[in-house]
Amino acid sequence: MLELHVWGDDSISPISPESLASAYFLASHLAPAQFSIVTSSNTNLSPTGQLPVLRDDKRIVDGYTDIVAYVTQHYSADARIAELTGEATLLNDGVIAYIRDKLQYITQFVLYIDSNNYTNFTRPLFQRYLPFPMMYNQPLKFYDAAEEACESIGLKVPNAGFLSHIGFVGDAREEDMREADVGADDVALSQLHATQMLKRKEEKSVLANTAQMLRCLRFFKEYMDDIVLILGAEKYAFGDKISTCEILLYAHLECMSFPGLPNQAVGTYFEEKYPELHQRFVVVKTELDARLRAVVVERASDEDAPTLVNEVRFVAGRLFTKPSARNEVVL
Amino acid sequence: MTESSWKTVPAPIKAIFDTFPLRTFSEVPSSTPASDRHIAARTHAFVGAKPSSTRAVLGVYGLHEYKTTGRLLASDPLCLSQQLSFCQRNGVKVPTNISLAKCTTQSSGIATPSLSSVMVLSHHASAESELPILIEEKQGRRVVRGFKTIQAFNASHLKGQDVMFAQLIDSTVYDAWMILVLFYLSDETRLRVYNDVTDASWFSRISVFNSMASLVKRNGFHLRHPNLAALWDERVRQRLVGRVTPARFDVQMEVAQVVEHADRALAKLNEYLGDKKGFAETPGMVDCKLAGLVYSLIRWGTDDFTLTETVKATYPALVAHCEWVVEACV
Structure with a gap:
């Protein structure tokens, strides 16, 4: 099987997104009895260190496309x-490549770089998936990957500074540094002044x-x-199936x-800017969720x-096997 | 008698500062006849380019001769795609192997600096450490457009399906080229393609590390395959220090995966092209992207890199398409 x-833990x-997509795909392509979903959250199960992973009797396959x-x-x-056949199959692959190379960065921004979402939603999730002390390392890895990806398309990370990745809101940004120079010696003259200074700082951070x-x-x-140009106006982009x-x-x-994300800016924007696609998304998602429930x-x-x-077993296993058995490639 | 205090400068020191500077030299010119000749020897004008006040220079890693036609093509696929697309857009042909330096001596010292041309550069010439770059000179003003700007410009010319086709070629097929460069090519070939060096001396080999380190970060390869990009850094250390830390993942499997993805994409592109000449009636941006990659995979592929053989043997439409695009520019 x-x-x-x-x-995931109790749910995906x-x-x-690729874990979710793979589950949707299997639920649509196979009968429920043919497979099971295991929310292991263990990247060591994958030969390339990424989830989702599909384990068959003989083979291990990872990543949505594979x-x-x-x-x-x-x-x-x-x-x-x-x-799909002919042009449609090529187009389908093109859209997947486009999503993985472009839209993916937006998902990463929403989950990791937006500090409100990261601090209050994404990071705490890892505590449910991983035991102590591993829950500290994994979100940082994903955060770093997201930071690099977002910066490659010109999305600068707000409040990028020392300890920013653990939710510390510093003022290392250039503008803040300039302002900080002016008011570096600012000493709160009274309780009221201190409150105002703090408020101003918070406002700047929000801005x-x-x-x-x-x-x-x-x-x-x-x-x-x-x-959207490729998807067209029908319920499904290619024919009568997803x-x-x-x-x-x-x-x-x-x-x-x-729904759990504190900052819903992208979700709201999607709903208001693309009402037709949003409608399709809701309908299709309900169908897919129904299949997944089985x-x-x-x-x-x-x-x-x-x-x-x-x-520890995994790392020791990698360390003490011979290079030839590790399938190492010599460059 | 003057009163001595810590504020007064001692006489001998004051004398020195009063004397200097003895003489002010004029500034050293940034170019000399020798450096001009050196630059001209690395510059090849596009055939059919007309002298004008606006001149564009495409900076590439290296050039090589196309078959035995005496015409030069860029060795790196992304540079080649840009070169082909430049030819198509401006109605010119790829340069000959006669550099501007030779043109100048042959035509009794008349310099031809106003022609659009291709120049062999190091990746250090770009602020982003990646080529191609486009240097535009207009009435003494110079604008250098980096690879990311070029990409954005190319993307702005694509619409609808072409956006998706271009993305598939740019990511999935391009990654197979990176696998060929990182895991299969010899240092000699790497030096030829990316450093325009034909003698693989011990000294020039050092620069391979440098150019490969910047290459893994080009076109998002390190974002799509962080494991493989990190592995390259690890291997550089291995060569220098001689110690290997075992990778946490199965390198061979990931390499095979990337090649398989490219193979699947190429098979579909081959099927799509079928009897068609290309994606458009005349070679457009998507055609140039695909032709650049297919040409490079065939030209530089090694015997043990299976994808090259597969393309040559099983994808005739891709090979024909590649020839159609390149021949249109030669």
């Missing part, structure tokens, strides 16, 4: 996914975050405009507008759980 390992986590390719090739379809969020929305619109690129798109949109979601077994003992 197939086992899909994803991020909104921090990983899972789709593998399952389509080896398992007969339940005829709920569009079978900086808003400015970045506006830039983020501009990019979001740019990317969505390109995608395609794999739409599943990935809806998974990303769901993560960006997840599937068993399990917790990881002791072997697969991301415990400290398993981590």
